């Protein structure tokens with residue numbers, strides 16, 4: 001509780017001290033953060049711009065290991081990616097959630 005109060009005070013302090021413009025820039029920087037992850041491709045739906053990946057835990061997001069669909073930022077991200085590929089990929093927070101910006105196969 002004490003920490004929460006402190007955090008709130010910091011947010012208010014930042015808002016007052018830096019002004020709305022700086023806060024907006026800070027929010028943008030957080031949005032552009034690249035989050036690395038690894039997993040195995042289960043299904044590729046290029047037409048829908050989606051890929052199902054059994055991913056390892058993603059610490060930066062606090063996500064446990066799970067199998068789920070991800071949307072890709074651009075269809076080109078899925079080029080050459082097929083079911084069964086072990087991959088390393090990068091996530092970025094988009095306006096409607098996490099999207100994959102890059103997929104790279106790892107050695108088998």
Ligand SMILES: [Cu+2]
Pocket residue numbers: 055063064065066067068
């Ligand atoms: Cu997940």
